[in-house]
Amino acid sequence: MTLLVDILSWILIVGGSFFTVVGAIGTVRFPDFWSRLHAVSVADSGGMLLLIAGMCLQGGFTLVTVKLILIGIFLFITGPTATHAVANAALVTGLRPRVARDIEAVELPPYSDVPDPRG
């Protein structure tokens, strides 16, 4: 039983770490503000839930688990709210997503590591 719980919690923790790292890479590598925000917000919420579920399994039926669930609830509320606030401010101040024809207009080689000159 202990082994089963350990295996399950490790799967959850490693999965959550994977999502968080992927979100961080997306934040650095994606082309514009909106896709970066999408990467970090979605991957962060999902990774956070998996990490906290894994830590709850390690904690067992203790006060630690109750605190972890509370932390999870608050992060699940505040994370998307912060993302909404940032995206809302960007939209109102006039930032628009890059569209496909905009990208095609600049002749960059596909899958290139050359940084976009427009930033």
Next chain:
Amino acid sequence: MRHHLILRVVTKLLVGTIILFAFYVQFHGDFSPGGGFQAGVIMAVAFILYGVVFGLRHVQSVFPIWLVHKLVALGVLIYAGTGVWNMVLGYEFLHYGSFNPHHMSHGQHWGILAVEFGVGVTVTGVMVAIYYAFAARPPHIGDDDW
């Protein structure tokens, strides 16, 4: 301000919880990580969040400027007053054991609680005062421009 519906709802949900957590950190600080400074910062965050979302005028009607300035001084008075009260009881400055000379560790418990409360009050006042000083400047984007 009608524009920020989600922010207003979530803020109303969170402000009370943040204040409750600040009290938990304040009065549980001698058993778990935390203490006066952290509790003061968390308490100030509740008011700053309220001010950011609902506007400076509303938060200053709840927590007026004169009260903030009095709190800054009151916390230091609580801290120093605890120490002076120890001297009045015949011991050194901040020798908490004097509160209960027959059971020194109980006296230290109460003394640390009082001193940490003073630290928390001062930190809350200072953080909110700094926020008021910055936020009182005229904004680049008015609330009507949203």
